Amino acid sequence: MSIVDDTHHMDFSQHYASVARYFTQVLIAAVFSILEGLAFILDRTQYSNTIFYTLGSGTTSNVSFLTQYMATLKPFQAPSAPQPTTHSISALRKRTLEVTKHNHKKLMKRTRELRNRIGK
Known part of the structure; x- marks a missing residue:
């Protein structure tokens, strides 16, 4: 009989003892x-710091200095995403906006003075 068949005929302690085993x-x-x-x-990590390569003559050399050098290099970091820049406008357009603003202020000042004179 298997454990599954016996479970219906056992009390809890007997079932637990059979299943616990x-x-x-x-x-x-x-x-x-x-x-x-x-x-x-752990066995593989003992050899991970040493790389062997075969020269053309068939000799094998230890190049652990190469792995040590590679370990000192900084890890690769992807370049950051470009930041949105303000759109530059031409100097002439900038000057036109300044003059327009200046003329608008002059006009508003003249209108305000005229209203004050008429209202008095």
């Missing part, structure tokens, strides 16, 4: 699997 085995297997994976990773 199974889950304990699964848990232990998972822990060992994780530890084996960590051991593999």
Whole structure:
């Protein structure tokens, strides 16, 4: 009989005891699997700082200085997005706007003085 078949005929303590054995085995297997994976990773990191390459003559040289140099370089950063700029206008247009503003102010001043004189 399997665990599933027995569950309907057992009280809770018997069911828990039978299932606990199974889950304990699964848990232990998972822990060992994780530890084996960590051991593999740690074993590989011992050699990650050393790169070997073969010269044309068939000799192999250690170039760990290259990896150390690469580690000192700054990581690549993408350029920032362009910021919106104000649109430049020509000097003539700017001068025209200033004169127009000045003339408008003169006209308003003259109109205000005229109204004050007429109103008195």
